Amino acid sequence: MPVTKENFGDVPDYCRRCLYWQSERNFDVKDMTKKNEKKKLRWLLKVQKDNETSAGFIAYRYKEPIGFVQWAPAKYFPQSRKYQFGPPSKDAAFLACLYVAREEDRNKGWGTLILKAGISQIKQQGFKAVETFGRKSSSDNPSGPLEFYLKNDFQIKRNNSEFQLVRLELR
Numbered sequence: 001m002p003v004t005k006e007n008f009g010d011v012p013d014y015c016r017r018c019l020y021w022q023s024e025r026n027f028d029v030k031d032m033t034k035k036n037e038k039k040k041l042r043w044l045l046k047v048q049k050d051n052e053t054s055a056g057f058i059a060y061r062y063k064e065p066i067g068f069v070q071w072a073p074a075k076y077f078p079q080s081r082k083y084q085f086g087p088p089s090k091d092a093a094f095l096a097c098l099y100v101a102r103e104e105d106r107n108k109g110w111g112t113l114i115l116k117a118g119i120s121q122i123k124q125q126g127f128k129a130v131e132t133f134g135r136k137s138s139s140d141n142p143s144g145p146l147e148f149y150l151k152n153d154f155q156i157k158r159n160n161s162e163f164q165l166v167r168l169e170l171r
Helices: 013-017 036-051 110-124 146-151
Strands: 056-061 064-073 092-100 129-135 155-158 163-169
Touching: 013 036, 013 092, 036 064, 056 110, 064 110, 092 110, 110 129, 110 146, 129 146, 146 163
Parallel strands: 092 129
Antiparallel strands: 056 064, 064 092, 129 163, 155 163
């Protein structure tokens, strides 16, 4: 389901409070407080209005929220320009967050299903590609682990010792 004012509370807490990619300044985990929720909702609604389309969605299983995925043109994510191997391309949707909320639901294929559904939406929006930063040594980052994206047909576009900019061409 696309994110709306009415269902924003179903976005996992971690994602509702994270403004990492949207932040101009360095973002600290300590900054992930409840006060960020209003900022995040305003940001999502602005991106949706500017682009006349969804900027992500909440994934549900049996009416229970299970995950979240968020994307938009890279211009909406100032932090992505700070990476030495960025910024993402202008023809691509930048996948800023893909999150399976509960630990017990991870590594069971839900992330792949959420990714594929997001890619389907991104294709419909006319993007030529999807790009994100995958992390080599840890899955603990907003967009996810490098291996996950490589397993899902993304290719490394720019390489770094810790993070890689990966891209999936949409045909």
